[in-house]
Amino acid sequence: MTLTNNPPAAKPTLTQRGSSALGDRVFSWWTLGTGLLVLAILGLILITTVREAWPAFDAMGLRFITERVWDPNPATGDAIFGALSFAYGTAVSSLIALLFAVPVSVGIALFLTELAPRRLRGPAVTVIDLLAAVPSVVFGLWGILVVAPALVPIYQWMHDVFGGIPLLGRLFGPVGSGRNFMTAGLILAIMVTPIITSITREVFSTVPRADKDAALALGATRWEMIRGAVFPHSFGGVVGAVMLGLGRAMGETIAVALVIGGATNITANLFAPGNSMAAVIVQQFGESTGTFTAALIGLGVVLFAMTVLINVLAQVVVRRAEARMKGSVA
């Protein structure tokens, strides 16, 4: 081999792809693949559960979601499977949970990112994360043994004070055992607070220092700075955190099963016992056969559909609100 015979190193042309393009291709296939995998799993779950639930859907038709009666073993006639009461219980207990958990979580997250002295932040975060580590059955047992009995006098007092108010009073009806929508909602609130807190905290901590400085330099108080610079920046993320919490609350099974009271019931009275879809499934699955089993799986399908629907709605809301708040980009 002689030096003179060395061919000149080929200069890459502009249309030729460099070696780094391979990495890009692998990366894009990988992300596309994992994305499709998630979709496929979701689809698979939906298809198989719908198939398993089909006998119940077939027997009930649309009544499966509009019927409030749930009677698997009637004395006479066919079994009736209506999901409405349980969907109501799921919705009410989850809403109560958010009503309490969201302000508390956002408050804690703001405190931790904006107010708390630095050395307090680490320990506080640990304590909150520990709350997330408590198994839900423990929350359920605590609810049934401690919280529910302790709340009865308070519920009674609220019934006495607010029960007489027209319309609003109907929320505070007669009190039973203390195992009811309200107690379930409160236990759920405690259970979803850590997840909402930790995500909102992350979101708040991504607000650029420059934005906060801009607000402060205009003479904003800390609260005005939070409203003007922190919230607009984090609205979408906070809604995402709330949706995760809501998903957890709606899907929570054992804790709710223990404290919601176990009644097929649609009532405005928050102090009345009820039931949720997830709780019914876990309570009744063991003793079910045939169409009854199918109906319980059907509850799962309805729950799944509700969660997806709410998430889609939330995204629409976020997009609208952000367009209004941040101004349109185009």
Next chain:
Amino acid sequence: MASNDTNLTTRPSVAVHAPGTTVSGADSANASVMQLRDVSVYYGSYEAVRGTTMPIQQNQVTAMIGPSGCGKSTVLRALNRMNDPIPGARVSGDVLFHGQDLYAKDVDPIQVRRRIGMVFQKPNPFPKSIYDNVAYGLRINGIKGRLDDHVEEALTKAALWDEVKDKLRKSALALSGGQQQRLCIARTIAVKPEVILMDEPCSALDPIATAKIEDLIFELTNDYTIVIVTHNMQQAARVSHYTAFFTAEVDEAQERHGRLVEFSQTGKLFTNPADKRTEDYITGRFG
């Protein structure tokens, strides 16, 4: 009018002048509105700037120049207590505003920042509409109801109105860098501070946008007192009446501290500097 009211300890219900009125300043030119007396700024135990004494003259532009890291931003932020949120940051000496020490115990930093506004190096509009960016400051200053006139006035003064008047509801983030910076200036002048601090306001901008902002700074001296940090000596020479030259000194313990080397009228500082270090810096012979 707020300019004569030196009470920084309480929040006035309305801290902004009515539209159309201006802060008179021509008669009081060359009176110092602020005065630094032996001001040192610390980050924790590190003394970033040591012993600065200089005046800020009313309705004049004061420039701060000097090599990177000599403490210009640090001093500037000390002038409206923007260092307060930085953990460990501390100021010693007196920063006087109309004779009142800004770091006195009963002074409310929020009042200070309403009277002494700030424009930052990187344009930092809020992720809101153009309109809301300007309106935000007005709202937190207690101006209620229709803000359209105030918003228009501020945007006009910031030489931005014609470019944005048809898209006030669009996102401020969709503006160019130079427009964003003028929006930030509009936002600051909307709340009618007496002093505007600017930290390298043109460093992210092209020459045309820079020229616009320099013209604007000149216009603003009718109503405002301006302190500007710049790395661009031509800019300091063009826009400022007074110039402060800072540098970093290494002390016995091998620690670097920012020091004010020379303060004088801009013309004198650039043509006939009193200090050898100033001369080296402005002639480009700096280390």
